[in-house]
Structure formats: structure tokens, C-alpha cells
Amino acid sequence: PDQALYDHGTVVSLTALPDSGYHFTDWGGDLSGSTNPENLTMDSDKSVTANFSIDTYTITATAGVGGTITPSGAVSVDSGADQAFTIAADSGYHILAVLVDGVSQGTIGSYTFTNVVANHTIEASFEEDLAAVIASVADASGFPGQTAIPVTISVSDIGTREIYGIDLTLTYDDSLIQATGVNLGSLTSGWGLFSNTATSGQVTIALYGTTALPAGGGNLAEVSFDxxxxxxxxSVGALVLTQADFEEVPADGVSNGSFTISSAPTYTITATAGVGGTITPSGAVTVLETADQAFTIAADT
Known part of the structure; x- marks a missing residue:
């Protein structure tokens, strides 16, 4: 009202003016309803109350599979207030991204809206943890002159990764052994294979497929050595994977092997001669595996 006293029958217009951050709700006392402005007829002394409530806004909080955001859902926040949220990944998952009003905030574990004066959204997404990819070379041994000794190159479980191409480079001591060929492993059966053993002390292997590498670990390739x-x-020579790339991404780790030169196994040829002649050599004759051994038989006069 614009004055304290009014003549009987005067119609007074009342306007409720909320402060910033508040809104008018309804009239009390000698006025009712929520019409604003509202008219009041002065036919007696009047007492009127304008009721106000603080403005509220909604922050919609959502979390994808693999984690939580707290609080979640439609969270009501008073105008000018702060509201904190906590983001947590479930076991076996990690935070992939947190979006606030559609804008990435990174992989944060908490976020606070300050001085809220509008509706907002916060969305958390998660990704399953993947075990480290470890490429390994098996140990092997052989004796001088032995051929076609297999050395296996394998990989740990790749999880849900989609792998269509693998590049491997294996180096070895060419003063001890020589690579002669490469075969596909059990895990890459049906894939394409390109290999080069011509470079001394090094084997390069390219594996490629039109279907993704099966989940789970296993043998990728088998290198044959003489x-x-x-x-x-x-003597012991190192077998070192200097390259182990999966979809052009290096393995998380490499476990190298070694090649040990063993002594050749021996066998005994027992040579005997009866009365009237000789066999040379005679008795228990020790012969290395794969070696030749000649004997001469002669009759006495």
C-alpha cells in the first residue's frame, strides 16, 4: 500500500515483491490465494501477509554401469546453496568421465556446484579395468647340432580388447642358434602370418586377422631354432622381445626368455666279438646323439 489510512470502500492494490532467490507463494490474513498483484477492499481494518519461499533448482545426477554418484537422481537445491557430489567406481572398474552440463571435467572423484541459481546435470561414466597385457618368450634348450627346437611367444589375457594385428620382434644370440621358421600359435590359428628370419640375430613377425584375437591368454607364434x-x-643366450605391439600399442610388459646350450645326450653301443676274430672298437662304446660310429670286423688267420 502507498499510505497508512484509507477511506471506507477504497480498493487497494497489493503487490508482493520477493527478494532475489525467493518467489511469492500466497497471501495470508485478510487476503487468500496466490494472485499477485491482488485487490483488497477497505471496509474495515485489514491485516495482510505476503508469504515467500526460497527458489529451488534441480540437479539431475546419473551414473552408468560400473559405479555410483552420491546423491543421485533429481536433487533439489536451494537458490544460492552449494551441492557436492561424490563419484565412485565399483570394484573392477574405473571412472571414465564426469560430465557437468555436458562438459567433461575429467576423471574426478567429486564435484561441487556452488551458488546454484539454475538447473544442472552431472553424469558419471565408468569403464571396466583391463588386466595388463604381458608378452612372454618361453625358455628353451638344445645341444650342438640339434635342429627344429620350438620357442613359444605367448600373451596374457587380453580381456575385452579387440586385437586384429600384432607385431613382434625377437632378438637372439646368433653365435649359438639360428632361427629357421615361424608358425602360428594356438591363439592365432586362422590368422595371417608374415615373418622374416633372414636377418642375423633377429626374427620379425606380423600377425593379422579379420576376426579379433580370442579373449584369454595363449600362444601367439612358435619360432623354430637350430x-x-x-x-x-x-652357454646361455637371451631371447628378447624388443617389440610386442598389439594394434600398434606396446604391451604393458614383456617377459623375456633364454636359450641354454646343453650337452648332447650320449648312447652306448656294446660291441662284442666271438672266438676267431675281432670288432673294433669293442666293448661299451659311447656315442653322441645324431653322431655316426663305425665298426670294423676282422677274422683271425
Whole structure:
């Protein structure tokens, strides 16, 4: 009202003016309803109350599979207030992204809206943890002159990764052994294979498929080696994966192997001659595996 006293029958217009952050709700006392402005007829002394409530806004909080956001759902926040949210990944998952009003905030674990004066959204997404990809070379051994000894290159469980191409480079001590060929492993059966063993001390392998590598670990390839005849028994040469790329991304780790030169196994040829002649050599004759042994038989006069 614009004055304290009014003549009987005067119609007074009342307007409720909320402060910033509040809104008018309804009239009390000698006025009712929520019409604003509202007219009041002065036919007696009047007492009128304008009721106000603080403005509220909604923050919609959602979380994808693999984690939670707290609080969640439609969260009501008073005008000018702050509202904090906590983002947590379930076991076996990690936070992939947190979006506030559609804008990425990174992989944060909490976020606080300050001085809220509008509706907002916050959305958390999660991704399953993947085990580390480890490429491994198996140990092997062979004796001088032995051929076609297999050395297996394998990989740990790749989880849900989609792998269509693998590049491997294996280096070895060419003073002891020589790579002669490469075959597909059980895990890459049906894939394409390109290999090069011509470079001394190195094998390059490219594996590729039109279907993704099956989940789970297994053998990727098998490299065949011959042991040089000049290799000394007891010598040990490293088998080192200098490259192990999966979809052009290096493996998380590599476990290298070794090749040990063993002594060739021996066998005994027992040579005997009856009365009237000789066999040379005679008795228990020790012969290395794969070696030749000649005997001469002669009759006495």
C-alpha cells in the first residue's frame, strides 16, 4: 500500500515483491490465494501477509554401469546453496568421465556446484579395468647340432580388447642358434602370418586377422631354432622381445626368455666279438646323439 489510512470502500492494490532467490507463494490474513498483484477492499481494518519461499533448482545426477554418484537422481537445491557430489567406481572398474552440463571435467572423484541459481546435470561414466597385457618368450634348450627346437611367444589375457594385428620382434644370440621358421600359435590359428628370419640375430613377425584375437591368454607364434654345431655346452643366450605391439600399442610388459646350450645326450653301443676274430672298437662304446660310429670286423688267420 502507498499510505497508512484509507477511506471506507477504497480498493487497494497489493503487490508482493520477493527478494532475489525467493518467489511469492500466497497471501495470508485478510487476503487468500496466490494472485499477485491482488485487490483488497477497505471496509474495515485489514491485516495482510505476503508469504515467500526460497527458489529451488534441480540437479539431475546419473551414473552408468560400473559405479555410483552420491546423491543421485533429481536433487533439489536451494537458490544460492552449494551441492557436492561424490563419484565412485565399483570394484573392477574405473571412472571414465564426469560430465557437468555436458562438459567433461575429467576423471574426478567429486564435484561441487556452488551458488546454484539454475538447473544442472552431472553424469558419471565408468569403464571396466583391463588386466595388463604381458608378452612372454618361453625358455628353451638344445645341444650342438640339434635342429627344429620350438620357442613359444605367448600373451596374457587380453580381456575385452579387440586385437586384429600384432607385431613382434625377437632378438637372439646368433653365435649359438639360428632361427629357421615361424608358425602360428594356438591363439592365432586362422590368422595371417608374415615373418622374416633372414636377418642375423633377429626374427620379425606380423600377425593379422579379420576376426579379433580370442579373449584369454595363449600362444601367439612358435619360432623354430637350430643350434649351431660350434655352440659350447653351458652357454646361455637371451631371447628378447624388443617389440610386442598389439594394434600398434606396446604391451604393458614383456617377459623375456633364454636359450641354454646343453650337452648332447650320449648312447652306448656294446660291441662284442666271438672266438676267431675281432670288432673294433669293442666293448661299451659311447656315442653322441645324431653322431655316426663305425665298426670294423676282422677274422683271425
Amino acid at each position: 643350434v649351431l654345431a660350434t655352440a659350447g655346452a653351458g
